[in-house]
Amino acid sequence: MKKNTAWATIRNLSIILAFASLGGTLLAQESKISSTLAPTPPMGWNSWNKFACNVSEDLIRQTADAMVKSGMKAAGYEYVVIDDCWQIARDKVGNIVADPQRFPSGIKSLADYIHSLGLKFGIYSDAGSQTCAGRPGSLGHEFQDAHQYAAWNVDYLKYDWCNTTTQDAPASYATIRQALDATGRPIVLSICEWGTHKPWLWGKDAGGNLWRTTGDIQDRWEGRIKWPNGDCCSNGMVDIVEMQNGLESYAGPGHWNDPDMLEVGNGGMTDTEYRSHFSLWAILAAPLIAGNDLRTMRSEIRDILTNQEVIAVDQDSLGSEGRRVQKNGDLEVWAKQMKDGGRAVVLFNRATTDREITVEWEDLGYPSHLEAAVRDLWQKKDLGKFTGKFSASVLPHGVVMITVNP
Ligand code: GLA
Numbered sequence: 001m002k003k004n005t006a007w008a009t010i011r012n013l014s015i016i017l018a019f020a021s022l023g024g025t026l027l028a029q030e031s032k033i034s035s036t037l038a039p040t041p042p043m044g045w046n047s048w049n050k051f052a053c054n055v056s057e058d059l060i061r062q063t064a065d066a067m068v069k070s071g072m073k074a075a076g077y078e079y080v081v082i083d084d085c086w087q088i089a090r091d092k093v094g095n096i097v098a099d100p101q102r103f104p105s106g107i108k109s110l111a112d113y114i115h116s117l118g119l120k121f122g123i124y125s126d127a128g129s130q131t132c133a134g135r136p137g138s139l140g141h142e143f144q145d146a147h148q149y150a151a152w153n154v155d156y157l158k159y160d161w162c163n164t165t166t167q168d169a170p171a172s173y174a175t176i177r178q179a180l181d182a183t184g185r186p187i188v189l190s191i192c193e194w195g196t197h198k199p200w201l202w203g204k205d206a207g208g209n210l211w212r213t214t215g216d217i218q219d220r221w222e223g224r225i226k227w228p229n230g231d232c233c234s235n236g237m238v239d240i241v242e243m244q245n246g247l248e249s250y251a252g253p254g255h256w257n258d259p260d261m262l263e264v265g266n267g268g269m270t271d272t273e274y275r276s277h278f279s280l281w282a283i284l285a286a287p288l289i290a291g292n293d294l295r296t297m298r299s300e301i302r303d304i305l306t307n308q309e310v311i312a313v314d315q316d317s318l319g320s321e322g323r324r325v326q327k328n329g330d331l332e333v334w335a336k337q338m339k340d341g342g343r344a345v346v347l348f349n350r351a352t353t354d355r356e357i358t359v360e361w362e363d364l365g366y367p368s369h370l371e372a373a374v375r376d377l378w379q380k381k382d383l384g385k386f387t388g389k390f391s392a393s394v395l396p397h398g399v400v401m402i403t404v405n406p
Helices: 002-030 057-069 107-116 142-151 169-182 237-244 271-283 299-305 308-314
Strands: 043-046 079-081 087-090 096-098 120-126 156-160 188-191 210-212 256-258 288-290 323-328 331-337 343-349 355-360 371-376 381-387 389-394 399-405
Touching: 043 120, 057 079, 057 107, 079 156, 096 142, 107 120, 142 169, 156 169, 169 188, 237 271, 271 288, 271 299, 271 308, 271 331, 271 343, 271 399, 308 399, 323 355, 331 355, 343 355, 343 389, 355 399, 381 389, 389 399
Parallel strands: 043 079, 043 288, 079 120, 120 156, 156 188, 188 210, 210 256
Antiparallel strands: 087 096, 323 331, 331 343, 343 399, 355 389, 371 381, 371 399
């Protein structure tokens, strides 16, 4: 009897110790800076899609001003990110040097200006020896660069994957996350290795807050085109959407699938197509990083980028990524669970003629006898109560985006 009691005590003690050490592990993870960042998909602007290497401090300042004046900041856009080509060399001791012609006042003063507007500042580098545009990469300079970014008050780093030869992707991204964390400054890490090594499987553990799932987007409806060097491929918007299907379970608060930056307003698609692009990014809980010229955008484009009801779907705090729940040729239904138990739904017409698309409640995980209120997020109008299903006529290459609330 006594023996049994002693064993029971030892067993109980070991259970307590096991829980204590599990608690310790969890605590260690929770205290990691990365897990406190990007509780909802990051929103902002990046220079690459419109300006490529043609970046300068004037452009970035004017864009930050336009972000405030256009209502983008009020709508939730926060990060102003300079992509490739801001950097030109390393100095004698290996510090990264900004192009003095294009950034004569230096990066710190630009970051300070952006912060003075209540916005946040992002920058770009690459895990390899050189960036994709041939500027110095961070390989071997990870801690030195992170230290420099923190000294400049950088809030966000997009970290690319060109010129990485035989590097291990998870290890390379974990190294830069360690370097960023060592500065003590909270810096969002945007992993950009184009989905090559399935970053959805390891991006969160490496400390990434978002990871590109595909090669680059280009400003066209669809069509994959090989790069001049024969590598595959630049993608149209619809090609990218197709590649998101099945990745939804990997996203959540603090760690997002990134189907690449927005092309809304860059001129290669119609406004209807841009509305589809924006709606699909929202249903995918994708980072909303605008890539157009904010200084000159038409009001129709501003209205797409600042539609608060569509943005609210993207930014829903549950952090559930939507998925395709129905496909019938060119007619698709995508749906996303919302924190309040409702659903956001995109009826997506990939065809070139008007089509009627129906969403059945059962596709949304609701019983067919349920009555639910439907609201159209582009018309900004309550459409009434519907039982079992909802149908709408959808423009060619268009969407109807609704919320369904039982
Ligand atoms: C890669 C990235 C792009 C952009 C360019 C810059 O192609 O995927 O988003 O950052 O490099 O050179």
